[in-house]
Amino acid sequence: MVPQDVLSFLSGGLLDWPVWKIVVATLVMTHVTIAGVTIYLHRCQAHRALDLHPVVAHFFRFWLWASTGMQTREWAAIHRKHHAKCETVDDPHSPQVKGIRKVLLEGAELYMQEGENDETLEKYGRGTPEDWVERNVYSRFVWHGVGLMLIVDWMLFGLGLGATVWAVQMLWIPIFAAGVINGVGHFSGYRNYDCADASRNIVPWGILIGGEELHNNHHTFATSAKLSSRWYEFDIGWMYIRILSALGLATIKKVAPQPKFAASPRPHVDLDNLQAVIAHRYDVMAKYAKSFKRAYREEVARLKSRGDDRESAHDLARVKIARRWLHKDVAKLSDLHRGKVEGALAESPMLSKIHEMQPELAALWERSSATSEQLRVQLQDWCKRAEESGVRALQDFSLRLRSYA
Numbered sequence: 472m473v474p475q476d477v478l479s480f481l482s483g484g485l486l487d488w489p490v491w492k493i494v495v496a497t498l499v500m501t502h503v504t505i506a507g508v509t510i511y512l513h514r515c516q517a518h519r520a521l522d523l524h525p526v527v528a529h530f531f532r533f534w535l536w537a538s539t540g541m542q543t544r545e546w547a548a549i550h551r552k553h554h555a556k557c558e559t560v561d562d563p564h565s566p567q568v569k570g571i572r573k574v575l576l577e578g579a580e581l582y583m584q585e586g587e588n589d590e591t592l593e594k595y596g597r598g599t600p601e602d603w604v605e606r607n608v609y610s611r612f613v614w615h616g617v618g619l620m621l622i623v624d625w626m627l628f629g630l631g632l633g634a635t636v637w638a639v640q641m642l643w644i645p646i647f648a649a650g651v652i653n654g655v656g657h658f659s660g661y662r663n664y665d666c667a668d669a670s671r672n673i674v675p676w677g678i679l680i681g682g683e684e685l686h687n688n689h690h691t692f693a694t695s696a697k698l699s700s701r702w703y704e705f706d707i708g709w710m711y712i713r714i715l716s717a718l719g720l721a722t723i724k725k726v727a728p729q730p731k732f733a734a735s736p737r738p739h740v741d742l743d744n745l746q747a748v749i750a751h752r753y754d755v756m757a758k759y760a761k762s763f764k765r766a767y768r769e770e771v772a773r774l775k776s777r778g779d780d781r782e783s784a785h786d787l788a789r790v791k792i793a794r795r796w797l798h799k800d801v802a803k804l805s806d807l808h809r810g811k812v813e814g815a816l817a818e819s820p821m822l823s824k825i826h827e828m829q830p831e832l833a834a835l836w837e838r839s840s841a842t843s844e845q846l847r848v849q850l851q852d853w854c855k856r857a858e859e860s861g862v863r864a865l866q867d868f869s870l871r872l873r874s875y876a
Contacts, residue, residue, distance in 0.1 A: 484629040507531040509681035520696035536616035548596035578649030656686035664691040682708035692727035736873035747875035766864035
């Protein structure tokens with residue numbers, strides 16, 4: 472006969488907790504894992520946006536070894552390559568190239584496959600820990616950590632529930648980080664900034680995945696320790712970093728620049744104004760898109776006021792059907808959407824003018840061969856034409872441009 476206390480231990484573990492407490496404990500442990508990924512692996516190691524106290528850094532390194540089996544050098548190298556080769560055939564996990572289904576369901580496998588690429592580790596893995604513990608424990612005994620975690624879960628929660636807790640821990644990162652962030656974060660959601668890749672903010676509150684939900688913000692300002700950028704966005708990873716900083720356990724090195732404005736627009740564009748506009752180009756283009764949307768609403772109201780005749784209704788329908796794509800670069804649109812935009816622009820000289828001047832403004836920071844004085848003259852000319860256009864949205868935006876400081 473097996474003693475009763477042994478049976479009790481095997482079924483309930485040392486804690487012998489009810490199921491609801493075990494569920495809470497599981498969520499807490501998986502959240503610590505997510506915090507370790509976003510604070511230590513991502514923002515600290517991959518992007519050098521902050522420094523962590525050695526005690527905090529090593530805690531995260533140990534916890535991730537035990538809860539995921541991931542190695543710092545491998546993770547940082549793959550992520551850096553993702554940024555360097557984003558949305559190309561060399562991107563380790565782009566849903567734009569490999570397909571959303573592939574990245575969602577096989578994100579962890581894509582990571583493991585790229586982790587075997589010595590060239591990736593050598594080129595992109597520099598600067599990550601190479602101490603005795605890394606060489607002789609974490610890198611040498613990769614899967615022993617998760618085995619240790621399984622034993623601990625068995626001891627704490629019993630054989631059955633302990634194995635379930637461990638399975639949830641093992642699946643958390645492959646599903647949410649490797650699948651959702653790398654997949655949905657480059658496929659569906661909203662964009663604050665029109666950066667070169669397809670990154671999206673999944674939701675405006677970054678809680679479940681530690682702030683990584685704000686993926687478009689991150690790809691725009693990759694070296695920022697803070698991932699939220701709008702007043703309504705919340706990044707729980709940033710909250711933890713601020714707490715660690717207040718306790719002297721973290722040093723914040725970089726955050727996304729915040730635009731500043733002069734009390735009144737300059738009468739003429741100067742070099743300081745030019746540099747401010749270029750430095751805050753993502754904010755500039757985001758605000759231009761908002762101006763475009765405002766102008767669209769005014770144009771719709773104008774067309775409605777013309778009456779209910781067939782011609783007015785036709786013009787209004789053509790403008791309204793292209794609402795989602797009017798402020799986008801026509802060259803990046805599909806043939807279908809491009810046709811809708813061109814049809815709408817043909818009905819509205821005002822929207823056509825705003826659309827025409829958008830790429831001219833963006834070209835200012837794309838012309839690397841131009842001197843600062845040449846760029847200043849070009850920006851001055853752009854502002855002059857905007858203010859003489861008779862389009863209120865362009866006139867107001869030009870005043871804003873000349874206020875960047």
